[in-house]
Structures are given as structure tokens and as C-alpha cells.
Amino acid sequence: KAGVTQTPRYLIKTRGQQVTLSCSPISGHRSVSWYQQTPGQGLQFLFEYFSETQRNKGNFPGRFSGRQFSNSRSEMNVSTLELGDSALYLCASSSTGQSNEQFFGPGTRLTVL
Amino acid sequence: GNSVTQMEGPVTLSEEAFLTINCTYTATGYPSLFWYVQYPGEGLQLLLKATKADDKGSNKGFEATYRKETTSFHLEKGSVQVSDSAVYFCALFKTGANNLFFGTGTRLTVIP
Numbered sequence: 174k175a176g177v178t179q180t181p182r183y184l185i186k187t188r189g190q191q192v193t194l195s196c197s198p199i200s201g202h203r204s205v206s207w208y209q210q211t212p213g214q215g216l217q218f219l220f221e222y223f224s225e226t227q228r229n230k231g232n233f234p235g236r237f238s239g240r241q242f243s244n245s246r247s248e249m250n251v252s253t254l255e256l257g258d259s260a261l262y263l264c265a266s267s268s269t270g271q272s273n274e275q276f277f278g279p280g281t282r283l284t285v286l
Numbered sequence: 287g288n289s290v291t292q293m294e295g296p297v298t299l300s301e302e303a304f305l306t307i308n309c310t311y312t313a314t315g316y317p318s319l320f321w322y323v324q325y326p327g328e329g330l331q332l333l334l335k336a337t338k339a340d341d342k343g344s345n346k347g348f349e350a351t352y353r354k355e356t357t358s359f360h361l362e363k364g365s366v367q368v369s370d371s372a373v374y375f376c377a378l379f380k381t382g383a384n385n386l387f388f389g390t391g392t393r394l395t396v397i398p
Contacts, residue, residue, distance in 0.1 A: 204384070206385055208386075215391060216375065218385040229384045265386075273379040274335065276332070279329040
């Protein structure tokens with residue numbers, strides 16, 4: 174089975190721009206979660222989608238949003254980028270919403286200049 | 287609330303040394319506990335897990351035991367290798383919250 178894939182792997186943007194990141198979960202997995210990793214804050218949960226519905230959301234401003242499609246692929250969007258949004262964004266998938274085993278993709282490294 | 291406290295790093299060991307990375311957690315009920323490993327430039331890989339008290343997770347020579355009485359899940363390996371150099375994260379999963387809560391990570395460097 175192919176693993177979790179994330180595109181693009183690297184992105185450079187400037188302040189004020191917006192960005193969309195994509196995640197394709199493992200085939201058959203219906204839950205997709207997003208995490209932000211920074212040196213200062215560590216790994217923080219952004220949101221989780223299951224069957225196209227956002228079921229859980231972390232403590233991030235409304236500039237961070239996401240969605241999930243019928244094929245379980247997910248996108249996250251960050252609008253009005255700030256320097257502090259520079260981070261590694263990780264996507265994880267699991268088979269069901271209650272499954273506690275999450276499989277991570279390689280991440281998208283976002284740099285905001 | 288749910289949280290994980292992990293031993294601060296970095297940790298530097300010689301090859302074949304014994305490794306312990308401490309992890310304690312705070313959570314109500316019975317969370318599942320995990321150790322993830324992150325190699326440079328990569329995402330997180332699940333190293334091992336335990337889903338109930340007294341369970342021992344093990345993989346690639348690493349072990350951790352779910353101790354409810356001390357709310358701990360310490361990672362151990364008897365003989366580390368240079369290839370074990372990475373950042374290790376302890377995490378808990380609480381059903382209902384449906385997300386992982388991570389510790390701050392411990393960077394391990396193994397020197398030949």
C-alpha cells in the first residue's frame with residue numbers, strides 16, 4: 174500500500190499571500206489530521222476530517238482552514254500568511270475516526286518571507 | 287487536560303550504550319500511548335505503541351511499558367546504533383479528542 178503523500182514538499186511564500194497544501198491518505202483511510210511543527214511550539218494539532226466533515230479543531234486562528242473530498246484527500250489553506258506560519262505541516266491518516274494509529278506523510282515545508 | 291512531558295534533550299550516546307528517554311503523561315481515563323521517531327528531513331514514523339496499562343510496546347530493539355500508576359511510558363533500548371540518531375516523540379491519543387498530543391521531542395545523537 175502506498176503511504177501518505179503530501180504535495181508540494183517545499184513552498185516559499187511572502188507575507189500576506191495564501192497557500193494550499195494537499196494530502197492524500199493511505200487507500201481506505203477515511204480520517205485525515207493536520208499538524209504544524211515548529212522549533213518553538215513543537216507539534217500542534219490543527220484539525221481532523223472524517224468523511225468530509227471537520228470533527229475536531231485545534232487552537233489556531235481562522236486563517237487556517239481545511240477540507241476533505243469524497244475520495245478522502247484533504248487540503249489545508251492558510252490565508253494572509255505571517256512569518257510565524259513558517260513550519261513543517263504534517264498530514265496523518267487513520268482507518269477510522271476512532272483508530273488511534275495514525276500514519277504520517279513526509280510533510281510540506283512552508284517558508285514565509 | 288491532556289499533555290505529555292518528555293525528557294529534554296539533546297542526548298548524546300556512544301554506540302552500544304543503553305538508552306532511556308523519559309515520558310510522563312496527564313490524561314483522564316485510558317489513553318493510548320505512542321513513541322514516534324523523526325529522521326532528518328522526514329515525517330514521523332510510528333516506533334511502538336501501547337493501548338492499555340501494563341502493555342509493553344516493542345520494535346527494532348526499542349521498548350516502552352505503559353505504567354498507569356506512575357503515568358509513564360519511558361523509551362528504552364539496550365544497545366543503540368549510529369542509525370538510531372533521530373528525534374523521538376512521545377504522544378498520547380485520547381478517544382473522543384481524536385488527535386495526538388505530543389511531547390516536545392528528544393534529539394538523540396549516537397556517536398561511533
